[in-house]
Amino acid sequence: MNRKVRVRFAPSPTGLLHVGGVRTALFNYLFAKKHGGTFILRIEDTDQTRYVEGAEDYIMKSLEWCGINIDEGVKEGGKYAPYRQSERKNIYKKYALELVESGNAYYAFDTTEELDEMRERLEKSGSSVRQYNAVTRGEMKNSYTLSGEEVQKRIANKESYVIRFNIPVNEELIVHDIIRGDVKINTSELDDKVLFKSDGLPTYHLANIVDDRLMEISHVIRGEEWLPSLPLHVLLYRSLGWENLMPEFAHLSLILKPNGKGKLSKRDGDSLGFPVFPLQWEDPKTGEITKGFKEEGYLRDAFINMIALLGWNPGTDQEIFSVDELIQLFDLKRIGKAGAKFSPEKAKWYNQQYIKTMSNSELAEIFKPIIAEKNHSCTNEFIEKVAESVKERIVLINDFWAHASFFFETPKEYNPAVVKKNWKEDTVENLNKIKEIIENISESDFSTENTENLVKKYIEENQLNFGKILNPLRLVLTGTGGGPHLFDIVSMIGKEETLKRISKGISEI
């Protein structure tokens, strides 16, 4: 079937959007862009009891940060508006009634207690089924057990009721999934799902079919948790007379915890120390703050790259992809069937790769606010030099200050392990010599090359050991043992500061 590609990401605004959700959105987006199609954001808020303040906004902000641009949606509008199901409330009932009319659905009046009772009874009896289906509905209060007049009377009396789907009995149904192929099921295994709730709103099952049809969705790409209800959805399309207009389906496997089993949850992030959400989220009820990838110092492109390769790959050895490349190469058929464990290590590696290859000026823009936050100011040129010397050392943006503070301020303390290793009896004497050399270099000649040549010349001429001189020098200048090229630091902080730090180090260590 060759039709215009229209896909939707349809989250429920009940809380955070975690990496699994982001990946689902991303795959929809990549697929849409690859085929010149439309990416739609539809908010599935048919459950008023689970509404969470701010969740919808959080979802939109998260997608925005990810660069997943919405073509049609709540904010963007579009010719199929509205895109929030609560605002489409009045269009669903018609379809529910149409199904009742055609005998594909029926009224049911059972209370929650009665339903619980039924399930409990079934479970106790050792029966393998605990469903509201062709067998059990004969014992419940519905269109099949009540007379036509009784049903009408109850409805007229405004008694609460639901509309349930009438699942056909004993039919071998084959449904197709792009990722998994044909899935066979006997309809007798299905239950008579509620399509229309007593609060006047549809359930997900009805709403998603109606909206996908009305919005002319061509492909439904969603989480694996929906696979079990695919047969119901197919049956619904059929009963509504839309079988030929049905979208194609692709069910994505879940993202699992890094170690152990089960799907990734917020808890895993908390206990293992990595983010699970794109952006920071403050729980409106508890005030609890959960940090996102962004706040932890991940780059958007690195995050997207990492997410995209979780369960998908183009079949080549390439690991780094721009979003444009992802769009070019994306193919639903190359999505893996098995769940993928999230790897914090690989996430870091991706981030490091991106930082390393970014230009100094791009990095400078990112570092600028951090420097300002620490109450320092300097020229762009200087920040770019700093960026150049730290970019191969930092993994997360948040590592920046730990690797660059000494460019801006005198070290307040000295790493004890490094002191112990490098500070010997003759160190002070040596540093004083170096200090003398540096004092004799004029400000105008204070380049990396010149300072380096003069100091190294001294070391060589006196047959001294490089490490014995240079390691303590680094220690007094940076407070620690590792870092960028030493004479870059010397040159960048300047003559005065270098001398000051040598003196300070000598007197304090």
Add this chain to the structure above:
RNA sequence: GGUCCGUUGGUCUAGGGGUUAUGACGUCGGGUUUUCAUCCCGUUAACAGGGGUUCGAUUCCCCUACGGACUGCCA
């Protein structure tokens, strides 16, 4: 319990009836570097198990195990 989906190194994976089973992350080791990092080189380690089919199965089929999802007037 039932239904469905899944299972290649520790992790993400390529592959596919006959291969020295691919690449990456990680690990460990070496080289480069005054240091750390980068970079380079190397190392490590996998077809869940059992039956078939076949000349031959990791690849196809079945069973088992394990894992997961679903089983709500939630999505």
